[in-house]
Amino acid sequence: MQDLRKVGFIGLGIMGRSMAYNLYRAGFEVTVWNRTASKMQEAAKWGAKLASSPEDLARTSDAVITIVGDTPDVEEVIAGEKGVLQGAKPGTILIDMSTISPDATRVLAGKAKAKGVEMIDSPVSGGDVGARNGTLSIMVGGDPAVVEKAMPLFKAMGKSVTHCGPVGAGQTVKACNQILCGLNLLGVVEALAFARKSGVDLEKMIQVTTQGAGGSWALANYAPRVIKGDLAPGFSVRFQQKDLRIVLQEAERLDLPLAGTALVQQLLRSVQAYGGGEDGTQSLIRVMERLGNVSIIPENDHDLPAQPGEES
Known part of the structure; x- marks a missing residue:
């Protein structure tokens, strides 16, 4: 857990806001970014730090988690202007928990790899109730060693965590x-x-x-x-x-x-x-x-x- 003490979290929707809070309750130092600023202010009330952009968030994070609406949204926050890959340092773990195209996931993982960033895809099931209770089912795709390192994060948010195979398998x-x-x-x-x-x-x-x-x-x-x-x-x-x-x-x-x-x-x-x-x-x-x-x-x-x- 010490290696991934600082966690950046992008996407404070119905599920993301509870997932970020559960990470904070588990003892992680959580920094958040969301397109709708009011949701960031809600997170600040329970102790989250706020970032000005995904790039800014990534600069101070050991791991970055994204859970946003659709494939283009994930591409924008990760690889776009002021995206995560603009600020992430080599060795950062990038965890996308959105539900997007498996092909797009593999392309993004390649871009991350070129920056020295390890990406794993970890979509979830369980809805708002599972997110609140920390009982989500998490389907993970990625390098086994990276998945193992990220396991404390997953256990703070979910009850069932299954490594399904290489990048894209989770999706x-x-x-x-x-x-x-x-x-x-x-x-x-x-x-x-x-x-x-x-x-x-x-x-x-x-x-x-x-x-x-x-x-x-x-x-x-x-x-x-x-x-x-x-x-x-x-x-x-x-x-x-x-x-x-x-x-x-x-x-x-x-x-x-x-x-x-x-x-x-x-x-x-x-x-x-x-x-x-x-x-x-x-x-x-x-x-x-x-x-x-x-x-x-x-x-x-x-x-x-x-x-x-x-x-x-």
């Missing part, structure tokens, strides 16, 4: 995770609609099926929220769509048909079309309500947001 496994998340979620909303139309009590259906072979994390965590009308984002539709786009792009490169994943992406696009892009992914239920002419969400939260140009 590939995360893509597999997102395929499963999407298809499990579709199963949940279809089961809820089927139960409702059949006149079965939804809470009892959930109680029974979570204990059976059809049980899943999505069923146990999202189904109870749906029937209470809670569509707040632990993970938003917008970011799930970004992840599924990456999956389908990689599948095209591999000449691999992923019919179920493509269907989920199109159904979530319907949620976006009605203004639900910032809702949680469980808002897929609203599409099922329309398709099946069935009411599942409590009536006081039933109506979809109006489309652009419609009256709300």
